[in-house]
Amino acid sequence: MKKLINDPHDVVKEAVAGFVAAHSDLVAAGPDPEELFVHRRGGAVPGKVGLVSGGGSGHEPLHVGFVGEGMLDAAVPGAVFTSPTPGPILAATKAADGGAGVLHIVKNYTGDVLNFETAAELADAEDIDVAAVIINDDVAVQDSLFTAGRRGVAGTVLVEKIAGASAERRDDLATVAAVATKVNERTRSMGVALHACTVPHAGELSFELAEDEIEIGIGIHGEPGRERIPMAGADDITDRLLDAVTTDLGLSGGEEVLLFVNGMGATPLSELYIVYGRAAERLAAAGVKVTRSLVGNYTTALDMQGCSVTVLHLDEELTTLWDAPAKTPAMRSET
Amino acid sequence: MKKLINDPHDVVKEAVAGFVAAHSDLVAAGPDPEELFVHRRGGAVPGKVGLVSGGGSGHEPLHVGFVGEGMLDAAVPGAVFTSPTPGPILAATKAADGGAGVLHIVKNYTGDVLNFETAAELADAEDIDVAAVIINDDVAVQDSLFTAGRRGVAGTVLVEKIAGASAERRDDLATVAAVATKVNERTRSMGVALHACTVPHAGELSFELAEDEIEIGIGIHGEPGRERIPMAGADDITDRLLDAVTTDLGLSGGEEVLLFVNGMGATPLSELYIVYGRAAERLAAAGVKVTRSLVGNYTTALDMQGCSVTVLHLDEELTTLWDAPAKTPAMRSET
Numbered sequence: 001m002k003k004l005i006n007d008p009h010d011v012v013k014e015a016v017a018g019f020v021a022a023h024s025d026l027v028a029a030g031p032d033p034e035e036l037f038v039h040r041r042g043g044a045v046p047g048k049v050g051l052v053s054g055g056g057s058g059h060e061p062l063h064v065g066f067v068g069e070g071m072l073d074a075a076v077p078g079a080v081f082t083s084p085t086p087g088p089i090l091a092a093t094k095a096a097d098g099g100a101g102v103l104h105i106v107k108n109y110t111g112d113v114l115n116f117e118t119a120a121e122l123a124d125a126e127d128i129d130v131a132a133v134i135i136n137d138d139v140a141v142q143d144s145l146f147t148a149g150r151r152g153v154a155g156t157v158l159v160e161k162i163a164g165a166s167a168e169r170r171d172d173l174a175t176v177a178a179v180a181t182k183v184n185e186r187t188r189s190m191g192v193a194l195h196a197c198t199v200p201h202a203g204e205l206s207f208e209l210a211e212d213e214i215e216i217g218i219g220i221h222g223e224p225g226r227e228r229i230p231m232a233g234a235d236d237i238t239d240r241l242l243d244a245v246t247t248d249l250g251l252s253g254g255e256e257v258l259l260f261v262n263g264m265g266a267t268p269l270s271e272l273y274i275v276y277g278r279a280a281e282r283l284a285a286a287g288v289k290v291t292r293s294l295v296g297n298y299t300t301a302l303d304m305q306g307c308s309v310t311v312l313h314l315d316e317e318l319t320t321l322w323d324a325p326a327k328t329p330a331m332r333s334e335t
Numbered sequence: 336m337k338k339l340i341n342d343p344h345d346v347v348k349e350a351v352a353g354f355v356a357a358h359s360d361l362v363a364a365g366p367d368p369e370e371l372f373v374h375r376r377g378g379a380v381p382g383k384v385g386l387v388s389g390g391g392s393g394h395e396p397l398h399v400g401f402v403g404e405g406m407l408d409a410a411v412p413g414a415v416f417t418s419p420t421p422g423p424i425l426a427a428t429k430a431a432d433g434g435a436g437v438l439h440i441v442k443n444y445t446g447d448v449l450n451f452e453t454a455a456e457l458a459d460a461e462d463i464d465v466a467a468v469i470i471n472d473d474v475a476v477q478d479s480l481f482t483a484g485r486r487g488v489a490g491t492v493l494v495e496k497i498a499g500a501s502a503e504r505r506d507d508l509a510t511v512a513a514v515a516t517k518v519n520e521r522t523r524s525m526g527v528a529l530h531a532c533t534v535p536h537a538g539e540l541s542f543e544l545a546e547d548e549i550e551i552g553i554g555i556h557g558e559p560g561r562e563r564i565p566m567a568g569a570d571d572i573t574d575r576l577l578d579a580v581t582t583d584l585g586l587s588g589g590e591e592v593l594l595f596v597n598g599m600g601a602t603p604l605s606e607l608y609i610v611y612g613r614a615a616e617r618l619a620a621a622g623v624k625v626t627r628s629l630v631g632n633y634t635t636a637l638d639m640q641g642c643s644v645t646v647l648h649l650d651e652e653l654t655t656l657w658d659a660p661a662k663t664p665a666m667r668s669e670t
Binding site for chain 2: 002003004005006011012015016023058060061065195211214231235237265267269270271272273274275277278293295297300302303305306307327332333334
């Protein structure tokens with residue numbers, strides 16, 4: 001294992017410190033290093049619903065990279081591939097509360113769901129209204145290593161952007177939660193791994209793939225997917241991912257969608273664009289109109305090679321909110 | 336070799352097609368597929384100096400990702416790690432000319448320099464004023480596999496941003512060229528590879544590194560650097576890169592700088608932030624003030640693992656131009 005790290009146990013602490021130093025115009029760290037979270041510079045916005053997400057580290061820029069105007073108010077990075085505990089989630093929730101309540105955006109992994117629930121109960125005891133949306137966009141498998149039900153993967157970014165815009169225009173907590181739920185319900189993803197990742201403190205590959213095989217339906221922690229198949233061309237792989245997504249989403253033609261090709265961390269941008277091009281062609285051939293796009297490393301799995309394809313079935317409201325301004329370290333858009 | 340590609344010979348064509356499809360709100364491809372280039376949507380801006388860059392593909396998002404308002408007017412992607420020929424460079428130059436002349440931003444590799452020179456002569460014959468700036472920010476080695484003199488690496492992004500802002504405010508060609516030259520003269524970079532990259536049509540690693548060694552001073556095509564050393568911690572590696580850069584730049588304390596940690600393509604963002612944090616600490620300890628930052632995959636070498644550290648010695652003019660708005664697929668900033 002060769003990584004640009006020092007002590008494997010300091011990876012998250014040091015990476016977050018560097019992140020906050022690089023983006024001190026936008027974000028700051030919470031006051032207690034034992035309850036690590038990142039919040040929007042300047043703190044909670046009075047009267048605005050606060051958005052808090054988090055989860056195991058190793059998926060950067062998710063979640064800390066999306067803290068800032070128009071997206072998250074705070075993000076809680078756990079240890080690598082390990083849920084944060086309720087303590088820092090509660091601290092982040094309090095820091096994000098501007099008096100209008102807080103929405104927890106939680107990827108559907110057992111540890112995350114439990115710890116966010118506990119933090120929500122503790123926040124409730126301190127008179128903070130908390131709602132939660134559980135993200136489960138991954139169509140690959142029903143249950144998995146760390147999950148009951150579908151996993152939450154790259155679609156989380158779309159929820160954070162669109163619910164963030166809803167909060168920014170001062171929608172109330174119930175409305176922001178409904179918007180987030182709507183995005184989740186209209187979003188599906190599936191991924192592929194060409195090569196596994198290496199967790200720093202483990203020091204070895206999270207799983208093994210032969211030189212001529214790939215894993216279709218991979219999870220973002222290297223959890224097993226649907227099947228291992230022989231290495232194939234980008235078009236073939238793209239079709240497998242996209243077909244699973246569009247079938248599950250029930251697209252029949254005539255819809256407008258956002259097409260998102262997400263890199264798992266170690267895949268060149270040029271390859272992501274090859275996948276995007278194929279997926280866009282296939283959608284067009286099926287009469288589905290791609291009106292918005294996103295391509296890049298947004299929800300990674302450390303140094304995994306591979307990508308995922310996400311489709312969000314847009315409507316006018318979601319398109320308007322997607323287009324709203326955002327100013328975060330990892331995503332910016334202007335009016 | 337496992338890559339998300341189809342025929343290795345179609346990689347650039349397909350990746351550019353996907354890129355243009357994903358960002359059709361900002362960019363378009365030139366009309367002739369045999370003379371491939373990408374230009375700003377809407378074409379040349381009347382009265383504005385046009386900026387054209389290009390070079391071998393495999394460094395994405397450089398250069399096509401920086402086409403758009405506030406940066407490049409056109410970019411010419413060659414074959415992977417291979418200079419584009421004069422034909423498409425000339426076509427891009429003509430497409431970028433708004434009547435105020437065109438600046439070529441050329442990384443210092445023999446093929447690029449020759450082909451851009453030839454294109455400039457052809458453009459001159461068509462009464463287009465062309466100036467050129469040669470980027471040579473890499474302090475690692477004096478001459479190299481593809482270069483006489485220093486190589487141009489990640490600092491190119493900073494030149495494209497700052498000269499782009501100069502052109503956007505309607506500076507004339509001599510002024511934009513002088514700004515670009517000034518950025519180059521005040522920028523130094525050095526990189527490290529932990530693992531080599533694989534060129535698609537070659538199908539094998541561009542060089543071999545043992546499991547316990549790394550290459551300090553690596554080029555962005557895998558050209559040899561200064562030395563191979565045993566694998567070390569991130570702090571040690573960062574210090575080696577940063578010290579070479581700051582020594583060459585002659586920083587003595589009191590300066591304001593932009594600190595840029597660039598990923599080579601397959602390195603997790605968390606690792607880049609660990610490097611950033613260490614470099615920022617070391618600069619602060621030396622009395623150098625980091626007032627601007629950039630962290631991410633901006634000048635890559637396909638799927639190489641590693642990073643480079645770039646320092647730009649700012650002044651008030653360069654800071655103002657760095658902060659100016661840009662709206663491109665791979666870099667956005669607002670006023």
